[in-house]
Amino acid sequence: MSDQRVSINFCGGCNPWINRQEIAQEVKRLLSQDGCVVVFNSYEADLVIYLSGCSSNCAQKFSSEVIPCVVVAAASIDAAAVEEQKIAAEIVARVRRFCKRMEVSMGSGHGSNRADNFSRR
Amino acid sequence: MKTAAQYEESLRRLNLKVYLQGERVENPVDHPIIRPSMNSVKTTYALAEDPLYQDLMTATSHLTGKKINRFCHLHQSTDDLVKKIKMQRLLGQKTAACFQRCVGMDAINAVDSVTFEMDQKLGTKYHERFTQFLLKMQEEDWTVDGAMTDPKGDRGLSPSQQTDPDLYVHVTERTDDGIVVRGAKAHQTGALNSHWILVMPTSTMRQEDADYALSFVAPADGKGIFYIYGRQSSDTRKLEGGDIDVGNKQFGGHEALMVFDDVFIPWENVFMCGEYEFSGVLVERFAGYHRQSYGGCKVGVGDVLIGAAAVAADYNGAAKASHIKDKLVEMTHLNETLYACGIACSAEGHKTASGTYLINMLLANVTKQNVTRFPYEIARLAEDIAGGLMVTMPSEKDLRHPEIGKVVEKYFRGVASVPTEDRMRILRLIENLTLGTAAVGYRTESMHGAGSPQAQRIMIARQSNPERKKELAKAIAGIGTN
Numbered sequence: 001m002s003d004q005r006v007s008i009n010f011c012g013g014c015n016p017w018i019n020r021q022e023i024a025q026e027v028k029r030l031l032s033q034d035g036c037v038v039v040f041n042s043y044e045a046d047l048v049i050y051l052s053g054c055s056s057n058c059a060q061k062f063s064s065e066v067i068p069c070v071v072v073a074a075a076s077i078d079a080a081a082v083e084e085q086k087i088a089a090e091i092v093a094r095v096r097r098f099c100k101r102m103e104v105s106m107g108s109g110h111g112s113n114r115a116d117n118f119s120r121r
Numbered sequence: 122m123k124t125a126a127q128y129e130e131s132l133r134r135l136n137l138k139v140y141l142q143g144e145r146v147e148n149p150v151d152h153p154i155i156r157p158s159m160n161s162v163k164t165t166y167a168l169a170e171d172p173l174y175q176d177l178m179t180a181t182s183h184l185t186g187k188k189i190n191r192f193c194h195l196h197q198s199t200d201d202l203v204k205k206i207k208m209q210r211l212l213g214q215k216t217a218a219c220f221q222r223c224v225g226m227d228a229i230n231a232v233d234s235v236t237f238e239m240d241q242k243l244g245t246k247y248h249e250r251f252t253q254f255l256l257k258m259q260e261e262d263w264t265v266d267g268a269m270t271d272p273k274g275d276r277g278l279s280p281s282q283q284t285d286p287d288l289y290v291h292v293t294e295r296t297d298d299g300i301v302v303r304g305a306k307a308h309q310t311g312a313l314n315s316h317w318i319l320v321m322p323t324s325t326m327r328q329e330d331a332d333y334a335l336s337f338v339a340p341a342d343g344k345g346i347f348y349i350y351g352r353q354s355s356d357t358r359k360l361e362g363g364d365i366d367v368g369n370k371q372f373g374g375h376e377a378l379m380v381f382d383d384v385f386i387p388w389e390n391v392f393m394c395g396e397y398e399f400s401g402v403l404v405e406r407f408a409g410y411h412r413q414s415y416g417g418c419k420v421g422v423g424d425v426l427i428g429a430a431a432v433a434a435d436y437n438g439a440a441k442a443s444h445i446k447d448k449l450v451e452m453t454h455l456n457e458t459l460y461a462c463g464i465a466c467s468a469e470g471h472k473t474a475s476g477t478y479l480i481n482m483l484l485a486n487v488t489k490q491n492v493t494r495f496p497y498e499i500a501r502l503a504e505d506i507a508g509g510l511m512v513t514m515p516s517e518k519d520l521r522h523p524e525i526g527k528v529v530e531k532y533f534r535g536v537a538s539v540p541t542e543d544r545m546r547i548l549r550l551i552e553n554l555t556l557g558t559a560a561v562g563y564r565t566e567s568m569h570g571a572g573s574p575q576a577q578r579i580m581i582a583r584q585s586n587p588e589r590k591k592e593l594a595k596a597i598a599g600i601g602t603n
């Protein structure tokens with residue numbers, strides 16, 4: 001379905017309220033099935049999933065990269081509360097929406113990787 | 122932004138209905154008991170005009186891009202949260218009193234993110250209305266009273282169970298144009314120095330208490346609103362005309378009971394009306410911001426008290442004693458611990474859905490829990506260093522008396538090179554901060570303001586993540602791994 005490159009960027013993990021490892025594994029498994037290339041801790045990607053264990057959001061906080069992203073900080077995605085068990089599925093749904101937009105914009109000849117609904121920083 | 126003079130002028134134009142010691146006060150701005158508290162708020166305007174302090178005192182509005190007073194700002198980053206703490210420390214140092222304007226700042230930040238989330242979930246229009254109010258607040262540089270605490274009557278009963286329904290602010294009527302509210306808010310800091318009042322519910326409301334799940338703004342001199350001024354220990358010294366016995370002649374703080382006697386609030390000023398399921402998060406966020414605040418303001422006042430204790434030691438001739446030096450070190454350690462907590466909960470803050478930054482709740486509650494203790498210990502050590510004279514000294518009138526003044530001069534002198542008057546001044550400042558009018562802010566407000574100690578312990582318990590800590594211990598102890 002997609003050959004997008006997605007990076008999961010972790011915080012340092014000093015005070016996790018969610019199981020970052022389990023979430024990352026599940027996201028990688030599902031996105032790989034879609035044909036995405038999933039890497040870790042990189043900005044060489046079409047989209048970054050910032051995965052922080054607590055609300056401090058250290059995975060993203062110290063980054064000045066301007067890149068489409070999904071921000072997970074404790075049990076929240078893009079500042080809205082999400083139960084821990086639903087986080088992986090919700091991330092994947094958001095990445096799929098992003099990939100779909102990319103395909104549409106490539107198909108329509110715009111060729112831009114700007115997806116309006118995704119936060120960037 | 123308003124200048125300090127314009128702020129004072131704007132208060133004179135308000136038509137506040139105020140009672141103090143059984144009498145109606147026609148001119149609160151110039152009343153000798155109230156005036157020092159006005160001077161404290163005025164300092165929040167004066168320092169914003171001063172290039173030396175503008176980095177902390179002002180911010181750029183995310184709504185208009187204009188320069189505004191930081192007290193009217195919604196925090197747009199963790200840097201903003203950190204600067205808030207530094208600004209509060211600065212103002213504590215400059216006034217040695219409660220400068221009152223934080224409550225409104227904390228209220229707007231809480232109401233912003235909560236109304237945004239309410240609108241997202243319920244399709245209401247509260248955030249839009251709130252933003253319109255905020256625009257005016259920023260443009261006019263208003264001081265806003267953050268009104269949360271109800272009188273609460275029987276603490277064992279919910280609002281709707283009280284014998285008198287007015288013990289919590291509630292809606293009595295809903296019309297096409299707005300609502301009518303009744304009740305009162307107690308302990309209102311800076312009420313008479315404010316242009317507007319931002320009301321919030323006092324606790325988490327349940328369905329049966331939906332009429333009490335209320336947030337709105339009202340002009341401070343709105344029809345049906347009146348105030349009964351709170352007494353402070355030694356307050357009438359301000360009527361004596363001298364400047365030594367008051368301890369801090371220029372600055373102070375105040376609290377008042379604010380009564381809503383069937384006040385009409387148009388819908389455009391209503392930000393919550395019956396959505397009880399959002400009352401808890403509003404209380405938590407406001408309390409969180411306000412608990413953070415104390416990691417700044419009390420530290421600034423603490424700086425003055427530590428300084429005063431050190432000066433008293435100099436004047437007493439005891440400054441070189443090792444235990445005095447050690448006590449000053451301990452006071453500093455306690456004070457800086459409070460500051461460290463204030464900075465930490467700010468630096469660890471995060472963005473909410475509205476874009477406004479929220480402090481780290483666990484650390485903000487830890488900050489305030491320490492504030493319920495450390496100022497008391499700092500005050501104890503200051504009293505130790507000061508000596509008993511801080512409470513047994515004769516009055517300024519005795520010092521000025523043509524005959525007994527000489528006796529006061531002679532017997533209350535410490536080291537020979539320091540005038541007795543200076544020694545009396547510094548001891549009166551310590552008295553003011555530990556037992557006098559400023560102790561309201563430095564001690565009891567440290568205990569109960571932004572919630573009594575148990576309220577923080579509940580929040581700390583909720584966020585302490587004990588299961589994770591158990592897992593860590595089990596992993597180290599080798600439990601469940603083989």
Ligand SMILES: Cc1cc2nc3c(=O)[nH]c(=O)nc-3n(C[C@H](O)[C@H](O)[C@H](O)COP(=O)(O)OP(=O)(O)OC[C@H]3O[C@@H](n4cnc5c(N)ncnc54)[C@H](O)[C@@H]3O)c2cc1C
Nearest residue numbers: 224267268269270276308309310566569570571572573575
């Ligand atoms: C100087 C000062 C300034 C303030 N400024 C403001 C302000 O500007 N705006 C504002 O809205 N509020 C303000 N407050 C109010 C402050 O938030 C309250 O004082 C605080 O929430 C405690 O409420 P209370 O004073 O009614 O004490 P109480 O609620 O009566 O508490 C007294 C004791 O009883 C315990 N207790 C109370 N209820 C229960 C219960 N149901 N179960 C078990 N234990 C209970 C408490 O833990 C505490 O130990 C200020 C307070 C002070 C002292």
